[in-house]
Amino acid sequence: xxEPACRACRGRAGHLVLxxxxxxxxxxxxxxxxxxxxxxxxxxxWLCSACGLAQLAADPxxxxxxxxxxxxxxxxQAADAVQRVAAAxxxxxxxxxxxxxxxxxGSWLGLLARxxxxxxxxxxxxxxxxxxxxxxxAADQSAALAERAARMAAGGVLLLxxxxxxxxxxxxxxxxxxxxxxxxxxxxxxxAMLAATGFSPRTAWHFELYGGTVLLAAGRDSEASAMPxxxxxxxxxxxxxxxxxxxxxxVCDPAVLGGLERxxxxxASGLREWLIxxxxxxxxxxxxxxASRAVALLRRAGVDRTLLPAVADASPAKQGLRMPGTDVPVxxxxxxxxxxxxxxxxxxxxLLTEVRAAxxxxxxxxxxxxxxxxxxxxxxxxxxxxxxxxxxxxxxx
Ligand SMILES: [Zn+2]
Numbered sequence: 001x002x003e004p005a006c007r008a009c010r011g012r013a014g015h016l017v018l019x020x021x022x023x024x025x026x027x028x029x030x031x032x033x034x035x036x037x038x039x040x041x042x043x044x045x046w047l048c049s050a051c052g053l054a055q056l057a058a059d060p061x062x063x064x065x066x067x068x069x070x071x072x073x074x075x076x077q078a079a080d081a082v083q084r085v086a087a088a089x090x091x092x093x094x095x096x097x098x099x100x101x102x103x104x105x106g107s108w109l110g111l112l113a114r115x116x117x118x119x120x121x122x123x124x125x126x127x128x129x130x131x132x133x134x135x136x137x138a139a140d141q142s143a144a145l146a147e148r149a150a151r152m153a154a155g156g157v158l159l160l161x162x163x164x165x166x167x168x169x170x171x172x173x174x175x176x177x178x179x180x181x182x183x184x185x186x187x188x189x190x191x192a193m194l195a196a197t198g199f200s201p202r203t204a205w206h207f208e209l210y211g212g213t214v215l216l217a218a219g220r221d222s223e224a225s226a227m228p229x230x231x232x233x234x235x236x237x238x239x240x241x242x243x244x245x246x247x248x249x250x251v252c253d254p255a256v257l258g259g260l261e262r263x264x265x266x267x268a269s270g271l272r273e274w275l276i277x278x279x280x281x282x283x284x285x286x287x288x289x290x291a292s293r294a295v296a297l298l299r300r301a302g303v304d305r306t307l308l309p310a311v312a313d314a315s316p317a318k319q320g321l322r323m324p325g326t327d328v329p330v331x332x333x334x335x336x337x338x339x340x341x342x343x344x345x346x347x348x349x350x351l352l353t354e355v356r357a358a359x360x361x362x363x364x365x366x367x368x369x370x371x372x373x374x375x376x377x378x379x380x381x382x383x384x385x386x387x388x389x390x391x392x393x394x395x396x397x
Contacts (some may be wrong), residue, residue, distance in 0.1 A: 004046055004057055007141040007182055008193045011050030012222045014056060017257035018045035019178055022266065024324035026178045032322045032329050042326070043296065045177050045184065045257070051192045052252040054165055056177070059139055068276060073350045074106050076133070079208045082111040084205050088156050090217060091115050091128060092271040093360035098126035098151050102133035115316045125153035132161045136181045142196065146340060149197040158199060158218040160190065166242075166249050167212030167340035169256060172263030173373070175296045176210075186251035187214060187242040195304065196217050196324070202231040210350060227279075268300035270376015271345070275307040283342040287372075288355060290330040296348035297372060299325040308345070312336055314358075337361040345372045 005012055017191045022040035030038060067115070082086035085091055093116030101107050108130055111120060120126035129152045140142030151285045152158050165186040168176050176184065189199050198219045207213040217231060224233040235243075250256035287294065290313035298308070303326060310331040313322055318330045336344065344362055346352060349371045355370060356362075362370075 006048040006051060006053060006172050007055050007139065008053045008145075008189070008382055009051040009142070011048050013049040014048070015047050015254035015256050015257075017047045018260045018264070020044065020174075020296055021298065023296055023299055024181070025180075026292035026324060027180060028324055029290065029321035029330065030324065032155070032320060035324075036325075036327075038325050041179060042120060043179060044100065045260070047252070047254050047257055048189075049198065051196075052186060052189040052215070053141065053190070053193065054186070054251075054257065055141070057177070057181045057191050059084060059182075061106035065370070072112045072354045073209060075101075075205050077213070078106060078108050079111060081205065081207065081215050082108055082115070085159065085215070085217070085243045086115060088217075090159075090201065091117060093117070096120040096124070096153070097130060099127045100129070100131040100134040100148055101136055103137060106132055108132060114161070118150075123151075125156075126151055127153050128159065129156065130161075132159075132299050133163070135160060135204040136162065136183045136185070139182050141183050141193065146197050149194075149199055149220075152220065154220075155223060156220075157231060159215060160191070160218065161213060164212050164214045164242075165189070167210065169249055169251065169259065171373075172260065172267070173212045173293075174264040174267070175293045177260075177395065178292045178296070185282060186246045187216065187239070188246040188251055190216065191239075191243070198222065200224075201235050201239045202233075202396055203236045203241055206238075206242075227369060241243040264296075264300060266376040266377070267301075267373065269296060271297060271372060272301040272303065272307070273369075274375045275301075275303060275345075278343060279307060284339060285309070285343050286339060286341040287328070287345045287347060288333075288336070289313060289347035289351060290321075290323060290367075291313070291348050296327065297347070298323055298368045303328065305329070309337060309339075312344075328337065335361060337365075340365045341367050343368050343370050345370050345375075347372050349373055 020043040023043040024038040024040050046057040047054050088210045095117045097112050097117045129148050135201050162185040165184050194331045199223050202215050203217045205215045214243045216308050219231050229311050247387045287308050308328050310329050313330050319332050322329045346369050
């Protein structure tokens, strides 16, 4: 197999920046009575030298994920985002909206209907074109962006929300890389993609979701002299500061992205060593969050049920299944009360507030929540507390 062609600019020069080896499809949860082995596919991130888009290298066909419960964090962020876009004057009542959503849920249409926007008909032009974590699921990035751009009516706005590559690098979120997610956007790379379709970013908002999520508002270059109210003709300070931050972090530098490989190694061995220590100490441990992000981590750390007896998850669709590539079963959150674990490894740190409120029995029984993403951090990365624990036992370093 030769060098891949860029999913956005079709360039062929680039670097393999993260290689997680053969991995099971992170969205294929086998039944517990299916002993495996699960099919595995190469999982690699490639960085285009021409446009700077970080992307999935290989393109195996993988099954669909059982749709999980929509986390409250995502619902709250959507409400916050709609509020902020509306405050900027970009959601005109009576406007038509086209949404390109994520297969994992998180539609904004309900929120927009309450503000008087109506969905545009199939393929019809829309004043507001929204893509909320949808674009990353398209194998052909330039075609997918062109489709969204073409949908935008004259004088409209294109809104793109993405988990930013700058965040992935700063927080060492190597396991954001997964099959089915074809692109990992920096604002810099997305601006280049937009430029190729005759669009430019005009303003942006930043959210804490996933450690750092960006909502970018773009307009058509040919309409720069008549932007809708709330949009400037050129990238505003919010956009410029995102681009400056990208440059500071080095989002287009393969050596910088190579740090994800070191994070992968550190996090996986950190989790493994921690689980072995808990087992040696006779401490009962459970996991929480049968998410795609947990799959590569458990696999890479060589975790089986002797180290982690189960992962609890709120999605009924995942119960009775096991984590891909391991024999660790997914169980109901009721097990958190039943098993009284001394520690619960949380694979989705965004859910911390939500799970602490939903399952007070964990801490009431003397247990603690532990952020899987800070184990093995050694004080680097996102600066989480050294032992990665939350709640009563948290150490403020
Ligand atoms: Zn490219």
